[in-house]
Structures are given as C-alpha cells and as structure tokens.
Amino acid sequence: MEIERVQDISSSSLHTEAIPLEFIRSEKEQPAITTFRGPVPAIPVVDLSDPDQESVARAVVKASEEWGIFQVVNHGIPTELIKRLQEVGRTFFELPSSEKESVAKPVDAKDIEGYGTKLQKEVEGKKAWVDHLFHRIWPPSCVNYSFWPKNPPEYREVNEEYALHVKKLSETLLGILSEGLGLRRDALREGLGGDLAEYMMKINYYPPCPRPDLALGVPAHTDLSGVTLLVPNEVPGLQVFKDDHWFDAEYIPSAVIVHIGDQILRLSNGRYKNVLHRTTVDKDRTRMSWPVFLEPHREMIVGPLPELISDDNPPKYKPFAFKDYSYRKLNKLPLD
Ligand SMILES: O=C(O)CCC(=O)C(=O)O
Numbered sequence: 268m269e270i271e272r273v274q275d276i277s278s279s280s281l282h283t284e285a286i287p288l289e290f291i292r293s294e295k296e297q298p299a300i301t302t303f304r305g306p307v308p309a310i311p312v313v314d315l316s317d318p319d320q321e322s323v324a325r326a327v328v329k330a331s332e333e334w335g336i337f338q339v340v341n342h343g344i345p346t347e348l349i350k351r352l353q354e355v356g357r358t359f360f361e362l363p364s365s366e367k368e369s370v371a372k373p374v375d376a377k378d379i380e381g382y383g384t385k386l387q388k389e390v391e392g393k394k395a396w397v398d399h400l401f402h403r404i405w406p407p408s409c410v411n412y413s414f415w416p417k418n419p420p421e422y423r424e425v426n427e428e429y430a431l432h433v434k435k436l437s438e439t440l441l442g443i444l445s446e447g448l449g450l451r452r453d454a455l456r457e458g459l460g461g462d463l464a465e466y467m468m469k470i471n472y473y474p475p476c477p478r479p480d481l482a483l484g485v486p487a488h489t490d491l492s493g494v495t496l497l498v499p500n501e502v503p504g505l506q507v508f509k510d511d512h513w514f515d516a517e518y519i520p521s522a523v524i525v526h527i528g529d530q531i532l533r534l535s536n537g538r539y540k541n542v543l544h545r546t547t548v549d550k551d552r553t554r555m556s557w558p559v560f561l562e563p564h565r566e567m568i569v570g571p572l573p574e575l576i577s578d579d580n581p582p583k584y585k586p587f588a589f590k591d592y593s594y595r596k597l598n599k600l601p602l603d
C-alpha cells in the first residue's frame with residue numbers, strides 16, 4: 268500500500284485555496300480560532316554561559332516547574348553544526364520521493380524508525396500537515412543505519428557529531444534538574460536508564476499549506492520522552508498551552524528549545540511539568556524542526572523517584588515499563 272505524503276499533497280494544492288477535508292480541524296482546534304491574540308508571555312530563555320551558574324540553575328528549575336518548556340542560548344552546540352544538521356535534513360526532504368521512500372518505515376513495523384506520515388487512527392480523526400523521519404542517534408548499540416538517509420553523503424557524519432553534543436547538553440540539564448529536586452546530579456539520568464537511555468532524532472517537515480487557518484502540523488500533545496531538545500528552522504509554528512491559552516513560541520536563532528516530557532514529570536512526582544504543545548503551518552514557507560527525544564529504553568520501569576516519596580509527598584504516578592507506558596498512551600488506555 269502506498270502511503271500518501273503531505274509533501275506531495277502540498278505540491279498538488281499549491282495553486283488552489285483548498286485542502287483535503289481530512290486536514291480540516293474542528294473549530295475547537297483551528298489555529299485561527301484558538302490562538303491567543305493578546306499580549307504573549309515569553310517562554311523563559313536561559314543563557315547557559317552566564318558565570319552565575321546558581322542563577323542559571325534556578326532559572327532552569329523555575330521554567331520546568333512553571334512552563335515545562337524553555338529556550339537555551341550559549342548552550343555549547345556550535346551554531347555551525349546546527350546549520351549543517353538543518354542543511355542535510357532539508358536536502359534529504361527535497362530529494363525525489365524514491366530516495367525518501369528508500370528509508371521509509373515498513374508499513375507493518377512496530378517501531379517508529381524511518382520516513383513516515385502519521386495515519387489517521389480514529390474514524391473522525393484528522394490528519395496532521397507534516398511528514399517526518401525518525402532514527403535513533405545514541406547509544407551506538409541502538410543505531411540502525413538502514414533508516415539514516417544515504418544522501419546527502421554528509422548526513423551520517425553530521426548527525427553523529429550532533430548526537431555527541433545533544434547528549435552532553437541533555438546531561439547538563441538533567442544534572443541541574445536533579446539538584447533542583449534536592450537529589451544527586453545523576454538521579455534523573457539514572458531514572459531514565461543511564462547509559463541505556465536512547466536518543467531519538469526526528470525531523471518534522473511541514474510543507475506550505477493553502478489553509479494554515481484550518482489545519483495543524485502536529486496536534487496538541489505532551490512528549491513521551493524524558494526531555495526533548497529541539498532546533499527549528501526560521502519559520503514560526505510552535506505553540507504552547509499555558510493558562511488556558513495557545514501562545515506562539517518566539518523563534519530565537521541558534522537557540523535550543525527544551526521540552527519537559529512525560530517521563531520527567533513522572534520521575535519528579537509532578538514537580539516538573541510536561542508541556543502541552545502543538546504546531547501550526549505556513550501558507551508559503553516550509554517549516555522544519557529537529558527534536559531529539561531522550562527516552563528510557565523499552566524495558567525501563569519509570570515512576571516517581573523513591574528518594575522523593577514521603578508521607579507528605581505520596582506517589583502521584585504508577586510506575587510503568589516505558590514500552591507499556593507508550594502503548595497505553597498511544598492507545599488512550601488508563602495510566603493509573
Ligand atoms: O515542530 C515543532 O516545533 C514541535 C514538534 C513536536 O512537538 C514533536 O514532534 O513532538
């Protein structure tokens with residue numbers, strides 16, 4: 268069975284004002300109706316190179332408690348490497364279909380790796396205006412190069428270099444967040460499975476959409492991950508739900524956007540919030556983003572860290588193996 272790619276739907280609807288019905292969201296979701304148009308509170312921005320490292324730590328902890336999302340600048344990932352990561356990803360998505368389909372997720376595969384387009388599950392479900400590519404980038408024992416693009420030829424080298432940097436930055440942030448809970452620096456890293464935790468690269472490709480007022484890229488969700496470290500291109504589109512409203516995230520060149528995901532919410536027994544977010548699309552321009560999801564391995568059991576639990580702070584979440592948590596969330600089964 269051929270899966271229809273949003274990129275092809277976009278090309279064929281370029282000169283029309285219409286999009287297929289299955290992309291038209293209900294009024295409850297339409298961005299033109301639900302985006303807040305008043306003063307927009309800025310997502311916290313943290314300068315990691317600030318010599319006052321205590322105030323850096325306080326800012327990271329506060330943003331994670333209040334927002335579940337923040338942007339980091341001067342984070343140590345070279346701007347030039349981010350540009351190369353974006354360039355090789357964009358080049359791949361602009362190659363002919365046959366090249367992209369050569370790393371497609373097999374139709375019956377259980378795992379998510381590969382080039383893909385989300386298929387509608389619910390009868391009434393709406394389609395997302397986005398194609399994607401998933402592949403693990405760390406640890407080396409989890410990497411399956413058959414899902415990495417062969418073209419452009421530098422794709423592999425650039426992604427391998429990025430993996431090392433993104434791992435280092437994630438571990439720095441997890442260290443700060445662990446200490447913010449009054450725990451050892453490596454408490455959250457270990458809670459996610461230590462060296463067995465996996466770094467999953469995703470590229471989102473949101474082609475131009477004739478009706479950005481009616482469609483969504485990725486619909487509202489929280490990430491399954493522990494944390495997600497994302498770099499976007501210059502086309503705005505990320506929105507965050509806060510105080511009952513959807514707000515646009517500001518684009519800051521070279522910044523990394525950090526999302527707290529479900530697993531850090533659970534490990535921290537609710538202290539750190541998993542941010543609800545979604546993406547809008549653009550009429551004329553292609554938006555792209557490169558989230559890296561730091562996830563426990565399949566068998567790792569994740570629940571509130573025992574050191575945090577007391578009579579005053581009883582566990583708020585039931586422990587689950589990550590594979591069971593993911594399955595239950597994706598299939599909307601109870602999680603308590
Ligand atoms: O494109 C973005 O900025 C966000 C994408 C996202 O939330 C996701 O892929 O989980």
Ligand SMILES: [Fe+2]
Nearest residue numbers: 488489490544
């Ligand atoms: Fe997300």
